[in-house]
Amino acid sequence: MEEEKYPELPSTKYAADEIYFKTMSEDEAIKVFTEDGYTGFKSRANRFRNTPSDGKFATQPSVHHVAYEKDTDKPVGAIGYAPYKEFLLGSGIHVRDTSRGRGLMKLLFREMIRVKGNKKLIVNFSSKVAMNHYLSEGFRQLDESELPDELINEISIGAANGNIGTLEKYYIHNSSWWAAIKTEVI
Numbered sequence: 080m081e082e083e084k085y086p087e088l089p090s091t092k093y094a095a096d097e098i099y100f101k102t103m104s105e106d107e108a109i110k111v112f113t114e115d116g117y118t119g120f121k122s123r124a125n126r127f128r129n130t131p132s133d134g135k136f137a138t139q140p141s142v143h144h145v146a147y148e149k150d151t152d153k154p155v156g157a158i159g160y161a162p163y164k165e166f167l168l169g170s171g172i173h174v175r176d177t178s179r180g181r182g183l184m185k186l187l188f189r190e191m192i193r194v195k196g197n198k199k200l201i202v203n204f205s206s207k208v209a210m211n212h213y214l215s216e217g218f219r220q221l222d223e224s225e226l227p228d229e230l231i232n233e234i235s236i237g238a239a240n241g242n243i244g245t246l247e248k249y250y251i252h253n254s255s256w257w258a259a260i261k262t263e264v265i
C-alpha cells in the first residue's frame with residue numbers, strides 16, 4: 080500500500096513579506112492594540128520599571144513602528160524610539176504575547192534600523208533575550224562620555240533598579256554591518 084503523503088507543515092516563523100508597518104505615536108500604538116483586544120502593550124511610564132517614570136526615556140514624545148500581519152491586519156508587535164537632543168532613546172520592543180517566538184523581534188529590529196536615520200540610538204535592557212539580540216546585530220556597550228548628565232543619571236538609576244545593560248548603535252553608511260543587514264532583508 081502506498082504511504083499517504085501529508086503536506087509539509089508551514090513554518091511558524093514570520094517571513095518579512097507577511098508583515099507590514101505603520102508609524103505612529105505611543106498613544107496611538109497603545110490604542111491600536113487595545114482596540115484589537117490586547118492590553119499587554121502599555122505606555123513607557125508603565126512598561127519601564129527601572130528608569131524614572133518622569134525621566135527623558137519615559138516621557139520624550141516617541142515614534143513607534145507597529146507591525147501588522149498582512150493576512151489578518153492584526154497588530155502583532157511594536158518598536159519605538161524618542162528623539163532627544165542629538166540622540167534617540169529606545170522606547171521599547173514588544174511582541175504580542177500570542178506572536179512570540181516566531182522571529183518578530185528580528186523583523187521589528189530591522190525596520191527600526193531601516194528607518195531610524197543617522198542619530199545614535201541608546202537602549203536600556205531588562206530582557207536578556209532582547210539584549211543578546213541587539214548585541215548580535217552590532218550594538219555595543221554604551222560609551223557614556225558623550226552623554227548629557229540627565230541621561231547618565233537615568234541610566235544609572237535604571238541599572239541600580241535592575242536593568243541588565245545599556246547599549247548604543249551608530250548608523251554608519253557603507254559599514255559591513257549595514258551591508259549585511261541590507262543583504263539579508265532583500
Ligand SMILES: CC(C)(COP(=O)(O)OP(=O)(O)OC[C@H]1O[C@@H](n2cnc3c(N)ncnc32)[C@H](O)[C@@H]1OP(=O)(O)O)[C@@H](O)C(=O)NCCC(=O)NCCS
Nearest residue numbers: 172173174179180181182183184185203204205206208209
Ligand atoms: C523579548 C521579545 C521582544 C522577544 O520577541 P520574539 O518575537 O518572541 O523573539 P524572536 O522570536 O524574534 O526571537 C529572537 C531570538 O531570541 C530567542 N528567544 C526568544 N524568546 C526567548 C526566550 N523566552 N528564551 C530564550 N530565547 C528566546 C529566539 O530563539 C531567537 O533566537 P535566534 O535569533 O537565535 O533564533 C518578546 O518576548 C517580548 O515582547 N517580551 C515582552 C517585552 C520585553 O521584554 N521587551 C524587551 C524589554 S528590554
